[in-house]
Amino acid sequence: MLKTFPKGGVHPPENKISSGVPIEAMPLPEQVIIPVNQHLGAPAEAVVEKGETVKAGQIIARSKGFVSANIHSSVSGKVLKVDKMPDASGYKQTSVVINVEGDEWLETVDRSKELKKNISLSGEEIIKKCAENGIVGMGGATFPSHVKLSIPQGKKCDVLIINGVECEPYLTSDHRLMIEKPEELLTGTSLLMKALGVNRAFIGIENNKKDAIDKLKGLASSYDGISIHALKVKYPQGAEKQLIKALINREVPSGGLPVDVGTVVHNAGTAFAVYEAVQKNKPLVERVVTVSGKGLDKTLNLLARIGTPVSKLIEYAGGLPESTAKVVNGGPMMGKALGSLEVPVTKGTSGIIIFRDEESRRKEKGPCIRCARCISVCPMGLEPYLLMTLTEKELYERAEKDRIMDCMECGSCSFTCPANRPLLDYIRLGKAYVGKIIRERKQK
Amino acid sequence: MSSVVLITIISLSLLGVIAALILYFVASKFKVYEDPLIDEVEAALPAANCGGCGFAGCRNFAEALVKSDTFEGLSCPVGGNETMALVAKILGREAPEVEPRVAVVRCNGTPGHRKKTSRYDGELNCTIAHNLYRGETDCQYGCLGLGECVDACDFDAMYMDSKTELPVIIDDKCVACGACVRACPRDIIELRKRARKDRKIFVSCVNKDKGGPARKACAVACIGCGKCQEVCNFDAITIENNLAFIDSDKCKLCRKCEPVCPTGAILEINFPPRKSEQTKEAEKAEA
Amino acid sequence: MNKLLTVSPSPHEYSRESTRKLMYGVVIALAPALLATIWFFGWAALIVTSVSVVSCIIFEYLIQKFILRIKPTITDGSAIVTGLLLAFCLPSNLPPGLVILGALVAIGIGKMTFGGLGNNPFNPALVGRVFLFLSFPAQMTTWPLPGGFNASFTDALTGATPLSILNENYDKAGIDVLMSDPELSMPGYQELFWGNMGGSLGEIAAFALIIGLGYMLIRKIITWHIPVSILLTVTVFTGILWLARPEANADPLYHLMTGGLLLGAIFMATDYVTSPMSKKGMIIYGTGIGVITVLIRRFGAYPEGVQFAILIMNAFTPLINIYMKPKRFGEEVKNG
Incomplete structure (x- = not known):
């Protein structure tokens, strides 16, 4: 029996169309748009001005506060402007727009392909390198990594978990990374272990990536303390709390963090980024983005510079097919649909999924028949139907008592509802209101 | 047989009396004094x-x-x-006079003025759409057109115009309760002083973008040029974040600002038609 | 590209399940029992069933169209399920007029007054059935014996059901005595299993109902919690009674296969709308139905109690939903 989390979950069609496509470097665009807020926490502050010449890898926005991350230029060229530009949601936020000229990198960045396995730095130095180089969680939540690595006083961490689950349909960027850069990834894992001061690391991979499991298993024996675990395919296994439960059977308390149960979870992509940042001194300026969809002639795993407009990625994949109805930034379960393609790839962009008309349209909603499917699929043990009703009736106190804030918005309830009810839409709304109430209460 | 009837009557009456006693006791014991x-x-x-x-x-x-x-x-x-x-x-007190107010929708982004750039396919709830993205047009401040304000109105004073895709307020029915103002996630609706004959002059835009992008997103956007502010004699117009605002408490409805607005963002409602320059001159000549 | 991109909140992927598919799944699960009953009762069964189904659909349509003035939703299949279930707890010789009346009560009072599908507190089919049972007890408690297609409608043989025989003879004789009495003509286990006996349309053939249960479990239309907890409770409860005094009680197996227990446990108690939503709640609900059923059967005036038991527990469903929450993730920390 393969391990998995015990309660809830769904199995959407996997559609990992691009899993066999090698990672390909995307040609440089003419212009990049780099938002100063690509992470959870405080936005960074731009430190370049209009007209300035920058090199790839140069810092262009400095982190403000502890929970924040540095932003680096992903290209060399001239800063066209520092202005408000629409991000993936269409809302405008401060971004640095750079016209690309050549491809000149900072001298400190080691761009050779040579593998550097020896770890010479201390744990603290590793954390510092991560912070300097703007490393954030690459799974989509984009939480600054150095914050996660700094264990708060009084807490203890005894095991590191590397998330190679990639439970979202279509996405294959982590999968390709695990196959193509296994040594780098394992070295990155060792670096993270050292930074945390733990001697065990579990890498969890869903069983639909057998080639990655075999490859990493073969190599892991030469790394101390790293073990590879195959997991049953089930969404949302890539969610932090579910993965911890599946791998080491510990349950993160409601409202708590993984470190409360002695573990820290990092994404496989993050482990690779940490390797590059620490061993090669390379900031996080590019990432692997899956471009996939049933209507596309060819699907791709692109190594794209941060700030590349999504339209360029799609152009490179052969342009939008006539049948396109929706373009999603991220996976189909949690990703955001884009209203415009002139938005940049950011540190959290794991994929660009193109949906055809018939695949994406919402069906007419019917009355709730109380079939309780939403309850049985909720991995957090919540009652989505109730939370939706409470939000509709504006009974936020009851919604809070029924743990609406525990919802991680995985979308399993909306996915499974036979009456096509917009459960998650309303739960998200309720969370926004309840969050506001909680903040107001704290201020008092 | 008669004994059965008798027993039934007696037992039921007894039950009734007991229940009445309990109720009386409870009612008097737990009575809450209210003014x-x-x-x-x-x-x-x-x-x-x-x-x-x-x-x-x-x-x-x-x-x-x-x-x-x-x-x-x-x-x-x-x-x-x-x-x-x-x-x-x-x-037994004096009540201060309060000036009557009326709700005004400050967005004129009809499909003709504001080009659609995407299609929304989710729950028809403004707050959900607002939290998700900027909306179907390039204006991230304007009306989403999903009618949450209309649902919030308890007085049937609002409806959605299917042509303009904007909410309309029926002045006669509006009581300025503010339910629509609270319902709107984008703060588009404002309670303004109710003037004679329901006349109003207001900036029908809440776009805080700079002139260029604002104009690109919507033909009747306020671009914050300041021309209206210049002509206003009563300091009623302020400009903040590239957006003009006419304070209804200071505005004297002199109609000077409307003609100078280059984008037509200022609206005049319920006024008699302006006399054109020609008729004005003709009138002068006659006099 | 001139077409506008669609934007909607996540998720962007949906399962293929729909209300309609679930409802038609129940209809398919009821098909074996329908075939069995047509085999035993012939045209009469077919007439009662079709009158019930058709009138349920028509009433739903008329009420939605002309009284509630909403878009009729008859295609979702819920009216068909109600119609079938109502027919399944009626005797085959019930006049069509009464069937129509039952359908009106089931759809009109049982379902639409509360706001239609999803809002009714009680199982509509049972509301219709109980209404008929209390209003027309004579017609509702004479069951023709199976005669197949050759039986004429008017003078079909009628007989008492095994449960009413049991009800009259509790404390007097054990099940083995009753079964060996040729005058009572009690059906044996085999007849109970295959359905060759008198009774309401849907409750006679145990095997057909069990096939339906299997289908619904495999297709994941229902979970095992409610039927299993009902049947287990009845088995345990009647088992205790039987072991204590075998000479005065029927054995659990006989109880399981007689009356509407299987029909109720498999198809009526599991109605989505009127049953609890958490697994714990389902088990409490099922246990309650089991206990009340046996209490009514053994100690009450009526020979059969499943329908009343389900309606009583339906009333408790909102309460169960409030107090029986699913286990929240991260609620109690047990690390190991």
Whole structure:
């Protein structure tokens, strides 16, 4: 029996169309748009001005506060402007727009392909390198990594978990990374272990990536303390709390963090980024983005510079097919649909999924028949139907008592509802209101 | 047989008496004293329970009125001055006059003015759409057109115009309770001073972008050029974040600002048609 | 590209399940029992069933169209399920007029007054059935014996059901005595299993109902919690009674296969709308139905109690939903 989390979950069609496509470097665009807020926490502050010449890898926005991350230029060229530009949601936020000229990198960045396995730095130095180089969680939540690595006083961490689950349909960027850069990834894992001061690391991979499991298993024996675990395919296994439960059977308390149960979870992509940042001194300026969809002639795993407009990625994949109805930034379960393609790839962009008309349209909603499917699929043990009703009736106190804030918005309830009810839409709304109430209460 | 009937009658009556005693006891024991004035004041209120006064309902408002010594900050937007005068009489106080107000939708982004750039396919709820993305057009400030304000209105004073895809306020029915203002996630609706014949002049735009992008997103956007501010003699117009705002308490409805607006973002409503330059000259000549 | 991109909140992927598919799944699960009953009762069964189904659909349509003035939703299949279930707890010789009346009560009072599908507190089919049972007890408690297609409608043989025989003879004789009495003509286990006996349309053939249960479990239309907890409770409860005094009680197996227990446990108690939503709640609900059923059967005036038991527990469903929450993730920390 393969391990998995015990309660809830769904199995959407996997559609990992691009899993066999090698990672390909995307040609440089003419212009990049780099938002100063690509992470959870405080936005960074731009430190370049209009007209300035920058090199790839140069810092262009400095982190403000502890929970924040540095932003680096992903290209060399001239800063066209520092202005408000629409991000993936269409809302405008401060971004640095750079016209690309050549491809000149900072001298400190080691761009050779040579593998550097020896770890010479201390744990603290590793954390510092991560912070300097703007490393954030690459799974989509984009939480600054150095914050996660700094264990708060009084807490203890005894095991590191590397998330190679990639439970979202279509996405294959982590999968390709695990196959193509296994040594780098394992070295990155060792670096993270050292930074945390733990001697065990579990890498969890869903069983639909057998080639990655075999490859990493073969190599892991030469790394101390790293073990590879195959997991049953089930969404949302890539969610932090579910993965911890599946791998080491510990349950993160409601409202708590993984470190409360002695573990820290990092994404496989993050482990690779940490390797590059620490061993090669390379900031996080590019990432692997899956471009996939049933209507596309060819699907791709692109190594794209941060700030590349999504339209360029799609152009490179052969342009939008006539049948396109929706373009999603991220996976189909949690990703955001884009209203415009002139938005940049950011540190959290794991994929660009193109949906055809018939695949994406919402069906007419019917009355709730109380079939309780939403309850049985909720991995957090919540009652989505109730939370939706409470939000509709504006009974936020009851919604809070029924743990609406525990919802991680995985979308399993909306996915499974036979009456096509917009459960998650309303739960998200309720969370926004309840969050506001909680903040107001704290201020008092 | 008759004994059965008798027993039934006796036992049921007994049960009734016992229940009545218990009820009487409970009612007298747990009676909560309430000022009879509250009932009287509540009867004078419109019983709309709209929450426009800031209280949960008319009963709560009545309690607050009776408890407080002044009427400061307490007013019923639905009943207006008449109701408040009535309440004042009951409580033996003076009611201050409150200027009547009316809700105004400050967005004129009809499909003709604002080009659609995407299609929304989700739950028809403004707040959900607002939290998700900027909306179907390039304007991230304007009306989403999903009608949450109309749903919030308890007085049938609003409807969605299917042509303009914008909400419309029926002035005669609007009581300025503010439910629509609270419902709108984008703060588009404003309560403005109600003028004679429901005349109004206002900037029908809330776009805070710079002129270029604002104009690109919507043909009738305010670009914050400041021309209206220059012509205003009453300091009623302020410009903040590339957006002009006409303070209805200061505005004298002189109609000077509307013609100078280069984008047509300022709207004049319920005014007689302007005389064109030619007729003006003709009138001059006649005189 | 001139076409506008669609934007909607996540998720962007949906399962293929729909209300309609679930309802038609129940209809398919009821098909074996329908075939069995047509085999035993012939045209009469077919007439009662079709009158019930058709009138349920028509009433739903008319009420939605002309009284509620909403878009009729008859295609979602819920009216068909109600119609079938109502027919399944009626005797085959019930006049069509009464069937129509039952359908009106089931759809009109049982379902539409509360706001239609999803809002009714009680199982509509049972509301219709109980209404008929209390209003027309004579017609509702004479069951023709199976005669196949050759039986004429008017003078079909009628007989008492095994449960009413049991009800009259509790404390007097054990099940083995009753079964060996040729005058009572009690059906044996085999007849009970295959359905060759008198009774309401849907409750006679145990095997057909069990096939339906299997289908619904495999297709994941229902979970095992409610039927299993009902049947287990009845088995345990009647088992205790039987072991204590075998000479005065029927054995659990006989109880399981007689009356509407299987029909109720498999198809009526599991109605989505009127049953609890958490697994714990389902088990409490099922246990309650089991206990009340046996209490009514053994100690009450009526020979059969499943329908009343389900309606009583339906009333408790909102309460169960409030107090029986699913286990929240991260609620109690047990690390190991």
